[in-house]
Amino acid sequence: xxxxxxxxSVVRLSxxxxxxxxxxxxxxxxxxxxxAIPANRFSIVIGASGSGKTTLLNLIGCIDTxxxxxxxxxxxxxxxxxxxxxxxxxxxxxxxIFQNFSLVPVLxxxxxxxxxxxxxxxxxxxxxxxxxxxxxxxxxAEHAHRFPNELSxxxxxxxxxxxxxxxxxxxxxxxEPTANLDSVTGASIIALMRRVQAELNTTFIxxxxxxxxxxxxxxxxxxxxxxxxxxxxxxxx
Amino acid sequence: xxxxxxxxLRNILxxxxxxxxxxxxVAAGSLALLLFGGFTSYIxxxxxxxxxxxxxxxxxxxxxxxLFGEGNPAAYGIAHYRGVMELIHDDPxxxxxxxxxxxxxxxxxxxxxxxxxxxxSKTFLxxxxxxxxxxxxxxxxxxxxxxxxxxxxRMADSEESVGLLGLGMARVLGLCGPLRxxxxxxxxxxxxxxTPGTSAVNREVLDLADRDTGEHPNAAQGEPRIQLLAATADxxxxxxxxxxxxxxxxxxxxxxxxxxxxxxxxxxxLVYGRGEHKVTGIVLQLARTxxxxxxxxxxxxxxxxxxxxxxxxGFGELNPFYGQVVRLFSGIFLFMTLVMGMIVLFAVVNTMxxxxxxxxxxxxxxxxxxxxxxxxxxQFLMEGMLIGAIGAAVGSLLAIALSLAxxxxxxxxxxxxxxxxxxxxxxxxxxxxxxxxxxxxxVLVATLAALLPANRAARLxxxxxxxxx
Ligand SMILES: Nc1ncnc2c1ncn2[C@@H]1O[C@H](COP(=O)(O)OP(=O)(O)O)[C@@H](O)[C@H]1O
Ligand SMILES: [Mg+2]
Numbered sequence: 001x002x003x004x005x006x007x008x009s010v011v012r013l014s015x016x017x018x019x020x021x022x023x024x025x026x027x028x029x030x031x032x033x034x035x036a037i038p039a040n041r042f043s044i045v046i047g048a049s050g051s052g053k054t055t056l057l058n059l060i061g062c063i064d065t066x067x068x069x070x071x072x073x074x075x076x077x078x079x080x081x082x083x084x085x086x087x088x089x090x091x092x093x094x095x096x097i098f099q100n101f102s103l104v105p106v107l108x109x110x111x112x113x114x115x116x117x118x119x120x121x122x123x124x125x126x127x128x129x130x131x132x133x134x135x136x137x138x139x140x141a142e143h144a145h146r147f148p149n150e151l152s153x154x155x156x157x158x159x160x161x162x163x164x165x166x167x168x169x170x171x172x173x174x175x176e177p178t179a180n181l182d183s184v185t186g187a188s189i190i191a192l193m194r195r196v197q198a199e200l201n202t203t204f205i206x207x208x209x210x211x212x213x214x215x216x217x218x219x220x221x222x223x224x225x226x227x228x229x230x231x232x233x234x235x236x237x
Numbered sequence: 238x239x240x241x242x243x244x245x246l247r248n249i250l251x252x253x254x255x256x257x258x259x260x261x262x263v264a265a266g267s268l269a270l271l272l273f274g275g276f277t278s279y280i281x282x283x284x285x286x287x288x289x290x291x292x293x294x295x296x297x298x299x300x301x302x303x304l305f306g307e308g309n310p311a312a313y314g315i316a317h318y319r320g321v322m323e324l325i326h327d328d329p330x331x332x333x334x335x336x337x338x339x340x341x342x343x344x345x346x347x348x349x350x351x352x353x354x355x356x357x358s359k360t361f362l363x364x365x366x367x368x369x370x371x372x373x374x375x376x377x378x379x380x381x382x383x384x385x386x387x388x389x390x391r392m393a394d395s396e397e398s399v400g401l402l403g404l405g406m407a408r409v410l411g412l413c414g415p416l417r418x419x420x421x422x423x424x425x426x427x428x429x430x431x432t433p434g435t436s437a438v439n440r441e442v443l444d445l446a447d448r449d450t451g452e453h454p455n456a457a458q459g460e461p462r463i464q465l466l467a468a469t470a471d472x473x474x475x476x477x478x479x480x481x482x483x484x485x486x487x488x489x490x491x492x493x494x495x496x497x498x499x500x501x502x503x504x505x506x507l508v509y510g511r512g513e514h515k516v517t518g519i520v521l522q523l524a525r526t527x528x529x530x531x532x533x534x535x536x537x538x539x540x541x542x543x544x545x546x547x548x549x550x551g552f553g554e555l556n557p558f559y560g561q562v563v564r565l566f567s568g569i570f571l572f573m574t575l576v577m578g579m580i581v582l583f584a585v586v587n588t589m590x591x592x593x594x595x596x597x598x599x600x601x602x603x604x605x606x607x608x609x610x611x612x613x614x615x616q617f618l619m620e621g622m623l624i625g626a627i628g629a630a631v632g633s634l635l636a637i638a639l640s641l642a643x644x645x646x647x648x649x650x651x652x653x654x655x656x657x658x659x660x661x662x663x664x665x666x667x668x669x670x671x672x673x674x675x676x677x678x679x680v681l682v683a684t685l686a687a688l689l690p691a692n693r694a695a696r697l698x699x700x701x702x703x704x705x706x
Binding site: 058061063064083084087088089090091092094096098100102103104105106107111115116118119120163 | 698700
């Protein structure tokens, strides 16, 4: 398969290799991956457990570095950025949604959503406005002052979605966001993500091992054993 | 509120029990340091007060007296001492610092009591003083130790032959009964008990006394009298009689067993006879101890300027015991500080390491959100610092409360080298330097202790941290 590198790609990976050293042997988590992820679309990375989805998302999210190859995010060669610059880069461009929600337990729903805006140095007034609007968009405005342990799994993930999107990032990465939820709640979370993706016109990359979710995606990247199997576009741009 | 502070405070509250345990270690350290420090500083004040009341701050001696003169005070008299005192008194720099300036004369000799059935004699170490100056010196109490209560009117400038003895001296001279002293048993009857005037020395003393004073010492009425025999500056034997108005117990036994306090003119007469009356020392008691270096420097300048054969000694040199006690307690305090510092260090390292472990996933999450390494480090440093600050503050308050309770409990104690009990006090509130120093020190230790775990947290790879659940 020849990868299609569109001019409106948010992420470009070229011949990316990622190995982990386990004992005395190198485990190849990603093997020669070249891909381009189109902007403003809802892409899914699908693959069995251990196929390298998380590793791929970590590289795209600039929280991990490739062993070899080029990684370009938002037209920036992120392999050359220092640790602090990478942190700033993530703060500006990337939103994360994790499988285990990963809210800061000592902060309320509202404060969790406000957090990324503080990192961006936004004023109190605009922080309030953006965070409340985002909580409303995920349907949790009335739970704004609850702490994570006072929220259900689905509610936590909604807060996480609000936190990822509140800064209007170029790119949102969701690593198996429904794996810890029951199927009904999971479905509503997928629907919510789809909705906000469309509303905010953000690029979403969503990793899952659940083949049933393919139907929701605009683009599908299937990987197995760290190698890209195929890239299929479900709907035409 | 600042996000960082909010996160830090809430995490401290979240791990309430752990934070309380760690904070308690810090508080205990602070409590121990402050109470002991307060007690120590009070001991120092007490010792300093006792020394300054007795010896003043600075004493001017004839050159060489300090090292060689004790055995022969007569040879090291300060000639024209009134002129020297005038020089000091008129100095515009020294004058405002000085509380009391008074001359003293040391004298060595043999004291004897030959009244009634008693026939006792022994060597003595005498000091001639100006009673009114001595009273003023005894009133020196800037630290409010209340070590001396009331005036001692037993001696007066106008009664030259009235003096006091150390308790041990009085006991040996058989004056327990006549002076109606408590805790002062009479000598047991021994085979060697003598009748008056039978020993060779005593016969000589009696002879001298008869010849010099023309009256028999046994004739004294009321207060007992003793005879003091010494060699004058030119080597001739000399004798005076002293009316003993009472005792003044000395804290050091050797001194107590030998001590005679007498009026300066009497001491001078004993040492110099009909020659020029000099003095051994000119004692300067300053209003404030912290003026000592300045006063000493100025005195030295005066002495140099006028080419006087004089030297200056501080009370610490005259009484090495003072420095020894200060060093001992300072050593104990330092040791305690180190132990407390170690305890706090380990407690905070341990707690912060656990906190970092528990929050590993959270560290990964916030790093993914864009927090820099420095932000993570700062969060954990601040947490350690805050636990230290709160713990040390609580400890300080406890120490203040406890010290006030002790001070109001009316306890007394006898400081080393003292003869009489003084109120036991722990001076914490009056030592803002100690409080803030201990607080800052403990906060610093807690922060340093947090540095290691904080650095580890900051160095975590985001991916590894996120994988940690
Ligand atoms: N930190 C690591 N150390 C060693 N091996 C790792 C590490 N992270 C991932 N791997 C290995 O890399 C491969 C891909 O892992 P991952 O990206 O987590 O897969 P997925 O998210 O699709 O389940 C797996 O074989 C996994 O065991
Ligand atoms: Mg995974």
